[in-house]
Amino acid sequence: MQNLSLRLRTFAAALLTLFIFIPLTAFTLEKAFNSSLTQSMLQQLRVQSLSLISEFEFVKGKVAMPEQLYNDQFNIPGSGLYAFIQSEQGLLWQSLSTLNWQDIPNIPGPQIGEEDFSFHQEYFLYAYTAEFEHPKGYQAVSFYILQDKNVFDTEKQKFANTLWKWLGLVAILLLVLLLISLNAALLPINKLNKQIRLAEKGQLKRVDQQYPPELEKLKTSINHLLDSEEQQRSRYKNSLSDLAHSLKTPLAVLSSNSALPSDAREPIQQIDMQIQRQLKRAVAGTSGAFEKGVEIKPVVKKLLNAMSKVYVDKKLELSYQEDEQNGQFQGDITDLMEILGNVIDNACKAASSKVLVSTKVMQKNVQVTIEDDGSGIPADKQQSLLKRGTRLDSYKEGQGIGMAVVSDLLAAYQGKLEITTSALGGAAITLIFNLNK
DSSP: OTTSOHHHHHHHHHHHHHHHHHHHHHHHHHHHHHHHHHHHHHHHHHHHHHHHHHHOEEETTEEEOOSSOSSGGGTSTTSSEEEEEEETTEEEEEOGGGTTOSSOOOOOOOOBTOEEEEEOSSEEEEEEEEEEOOTTSOEEEEEEEEEESHHHHHHHHHHHHHHHHHHHHHHHHHHHHHHHHHHHHHHHHHHHHHHHHHHHTTSOSSOOSOOOHHHHHHHHHHHHHHHHHHHHHHHHHHHHHHHHHHHHHHHHHHHHOTTSOHHHHHHHHHHHHHHHHHHHHHHTTTTOTTSOOEEHHHHHHHHHHHHHHHTGGGTOEEEEEOOSSOOEESSOHHHHHHHHHHHHHHHHHHOSSEEEEEEEEOSSEEEEEEEEOSSOOOHHHHTGGGSTTOOGGGSSTTOHHHHHHHHHHHHHTTOEEEEEEOTTSSEEEEEEEEOOO
């Protein structure tokens, strides 16, 4: 969950809300519709019962009912609307629609002046009991109306189908509106993220666009960070430059002193080399994450062109195999040339006839591999050369200080170095540079 983007989290939360809201809405509306439909059914059956009551009477102790009722459904057998009248003496009358019935159900009637409404698996039942004058005195008569539920169930199903159809369309419309509003809400964040990426690549000095109030404070903090890093980097480089000049002059005086013993000149030269190395190591990586990326391809081609002239006597075949994507080094071009120059130079010294340089751009890093067809590095020494504190000058004579600088520069840029056996037969040294993504 922690790795999910804000867009995905928001969309998932909204989707979950819809999945809960839509069924609850459908359930509520269906319940309300069923209740309304049931109430409507009660009113209809009540009206039908009143029509029967208005037609019913005792004439000389016998039931008097018209042969045909006003509602034709009572006159058609199996129409779905049925009626019968009972009293304490038993069945008094039944509608023509019940002719196909084998038995008339014996249903207890309600109290005089009361009604009873209920629904069963196949029909609705409405019953009402009233008193009528009879030669033997007032007699309680119960009127029963039965309505088939098929029509009711059909109406319910039609409503449910229509409801889910429209709720589905509403859900799709809400999802579309959600995506549009979500993109609009996250647009300022995307713009800020884009400007930060440009700043990381050195293409932008400050975040200068206008943002909503919630992001303005973050924008101010980022600009403050950019300014602070720029000032700190400038002070650091100036201090190192001043240190280099202050040490360079005394060393130059000592080196040019004719009275200096010959055995002291070599230590002074070593001191000078160590100072240059440590200064380069200190400056390396101080460009930070907001430095413009350096294209690796032109640097490699320039170095290979120079090596072809330096090692013209060896008649080496120097080739470059580039990736489809343009690899970049997030740092100073001088440091890149120092790293690649030392490794390519070592490969040329070790090679018999071929040196191959290839680049490969990965998702989070770019890899530069330098291969040769020389004697290579023994497998038992490849891993030991990568251990911390072990110098790469064990690889071949004459590479001491150069490969040590490579190791220090890679460490300053949080890079890695891997040593394997090349398909050409010699050594393959892979330099891995991280990308600011």
